[in-house]
Amino acid sequence: MAHSPPPKLWYIPNHHDALQAHMHLLHKLGNVRTEVNYHAYYQTLIKDGTAIGATSNAYLTSSNVSFKTKCIIMKYRTGTIYNQKHAVLFKLSTSQICPLCPQVNSVLHILSGASIRK
Numbered sequence: 001m002a003h004s005p006p007p008k009l010w011y012i013p014n015h016h017d018a019l020q021a022h023m024h025l026l027h028k029l030g031n032v033r034t035e036v037n038y039h040a041y042y043q044t045l046i047k048d049g050t051a052i053g054a055t056s057n058a059y060l061t062s063s064n065v066s067f068k069t070k071c072i073i074m075k076y077r078t079g080t081i082y083n084q085k086h087a088v089l090f091k092l093s094t095s096q097i098c099p100l101c102p103q104v105n106s107v108l109h110i111l112s113g114a115s116i117r118k
Contacts, residue, residue: 042077083106085105
């Protein structure tokens with residue numbers, strides 16, 4: 001009985017820099033620094049016991065949470081919900097004021113519902 005040779009292993013190059021450049025060029029997300037902002041804040045919450053990773057991530061496997069809602073939560077956690085701050089950063093607007101009310105537009109402002117004032 002002949003033995004088949006073991007599968008050939010090969011080195012998979014690290015495409016981190018190329019992927020990061022590509023994502024930044026197309027989506028302006030490639031230069032995200034994970035040591036600051038949302039990611040670092042969440043890691044601090046897990047380390048000090050304020051947040052429990054398994055519990056705070058339970059929505060990902062819950063059948064009661066829609067896919068659309070899961071996407072919004074992930075965008076909130078990563079700071080990628082599009083708002084006026086992003087529009088100014090991407091040179092698509094010159095103002096950080098909410099288009100619906102006279103307040104500074106932010107993720108929290110969007111998710112809590114912009115108050116429409118006449």
